[in-house]
Amino acid sequence: MKLFLTLCLIFILSSAIFSYSIIDSLEIKLQKASGIEKIEILNSLSEHYRENSPEKSIGYGNQALEISKKINNKKLQADALNNIASGYYFLSEYDEALKYYQKSLSINEEIKNFVGVAKVLNNLGLVHRRINNLDKALEYYLQSLKIEEEIENEKGISMSLCNIGNFYYDTDDYSKALEYYLQALAIYEKIRDDKGIATILNNIGIVYDESKDYYIALEYYLKSLDIEEELGNKNGIATTSNNIGLVYYNLGIPDKALEYLFKSLRITEEIGEKYGIANTCINIGKLYAVIDNFDNSILYLNKGLQLSNEIGAIDLKIDAYSLLSDVYSDNKNYKKALEYNTLYSNEKEKIYDRENQKIFTKIESRFETDKKDQEINNLKKTSYLYIIYFLIFILIIIVSIIIFTKYRFREKIIKEMQIVNEQLKQIARTDPLTRLSNRRGILEKIEYEKHRFERSGRPFVLIMSDIDDFKSVNDQHGHECGDYVLKSLSHLMISFLRKQDVVGRWGGEEFLFLLPETTLIGGKGLAEKLRKKIANNQFYFKGSVVNITMSFGVSLYNVKDADTDDYIRKADQALYKGKKQGRNRVVMPE
Secondary structure (H helix, E strand, O other): OHHHHHHHHHHHHHHHHHHHHHHHHHHHHHHHOOHHHHHHHHHHHHHHHOOOOHHHHHHHHHHHHHHHHHOOOHHHHHHHHHHHHHHHHHOOOHHHHHHHHHHHHHHHHHOOOHHHHHHHHHHHHHHHHHOOOHHHHHHHHHHHHHHHHHHOOHHHHHHHHHHHHHHHHHOOOHHHHHHHHHHHHHHHHHHOOHHHHHHHHHHHHHHHHHOOOHHHHHHHHHHHHHHHHHHOOHHHHHHHHHHHHHHHHHOOOHHHHHHHHHHHHHHHHHHOOHHHHHHHHHHHHHHHHHOOOHHHHHHHHHHHHHHHHHHOOHHHHHHHHHHHHHHHHHOOOHHHHHHHHHHHHHHHHHOOOHHHHHHHHHHHHHHHHHHHHHHHHHHHHHOHHHHHHHHHHHHHHHHHHHHHHHHHHHHHHHHHHHHHHHHHHHHHOEOOOOOOEOHHHHHHHHHHHHHHHHHHOOOEEEEEEEEOOHHHHHHHHOHHHHHHHHHHHHHHHHHHOOOOOEEEEEEOOEEEEEEOOOOHHHHHHHHHHHHHHHHHOOEEEOOEEEOOOEEEEEEEEOOOOOOHHHHHHHHHHHHHHHHHOOOOOEEOOO
């Protein structure tokens, strides 16, 4: 074991030494270099320093820019401008970053350096994402991806795919975000780009975090952190540590959460990354509020708010205002609470409305159309016959547009009504508090499973469950705590189920489980495991610990053409029997 730990330590130290040896080597070469070689070394140093020491990155970039102007080397000028802009980006000085990126883009376009154009477009998207111009960010990402695919630059393609995934994450389309992240991860793994792999693993963790799959999120974050620490990438270590801290916060482990959040804060302050400092301070303030440390909560929230105002980070300002309003309200300072709530409402009105997400879909559609047109143009060059086909294709499109223009608005209205109707159907089958199926939704699924049983002969299990003495939770801690327990319990129950299993809220504190293709013994086993997990689990609410137990009644549907209501009733009777026997138990019907 000691030998293993020693080898691990040697590996980590050697990785760090190797990283620094590259910089040392470049700085030694710089002393004797001149002309183009000197500019290239300065640009390399600027690129190496931009995440760990942005101010040094800007300094080296400016030296490279000055010399490249003297010898009139446009490509090296564009590279220097891009590196200077990236330094300002990591310092959260977004106006300066945009100014230098635009200069770099103009020169790259002038000299037709498509690799440089794609890189700068991608970077412009990153800045616009940070300042909440999401539509502009997506447009830059798509332009970058189109060029990267044309020049077959795999690393550039994966970066653009990652950033498009970030856009979908920002607009709450987590399945679409995950789709783009996985595409990017496959390319990064193929080209063995560890930095890219670490970034994507962190982003995938964020998706699972938002979906409340905290243990899966934690697994991805820790893998990402291991790679970032091997690479010595301070910015990546800080970002991932912050995310790990938030997972431990959501899991109700405040000590671990603070450990990782302060680690993130220490590194972001070291490299001067203001957005990261502000974000981490707000998260620390949020955590202190939960554990009822009012003074520290206010201190860190105000520090985060001040930095957010400095860098114009609207998303962070909104979080800070909301949290400050809640903290002051909890401490009965209603004047301050109202003041921050008003600021929160005013900022909220200014930001982009998620309902306008269709704008972004149009941008993406336009990008896909452009790609198809480019493919047709490439085919046209190969043969005169393809030119004829292309002209015919365009003619058909024009004629089709003329014919169907008057129906377009009507079709749009019909599609929107279909979407709204589908959403209403889903709402009608979903419990608004727990997001589980409601009574109507679970009954429909049971009816479907009954028909499947009649075809296949494979039985299914129904489990009726109820929180023991739930009234005491509401009486002791309030109905807000009761709602919190119901939501947290729902996530816990889902984590125990297979993909094909379903749980729905039957009413109040009652839940009904449907376990397809399961025996009575299998159903009892799952209920027993879940009962023990709930009994041993602790729910944390505003500094209070809440313990609950549940009772379960199990029945097996195994008779064709039987009434499912009878089997639900059997499960309910078994549950009632368990309650009479002393609660916190699993009972099967006689």
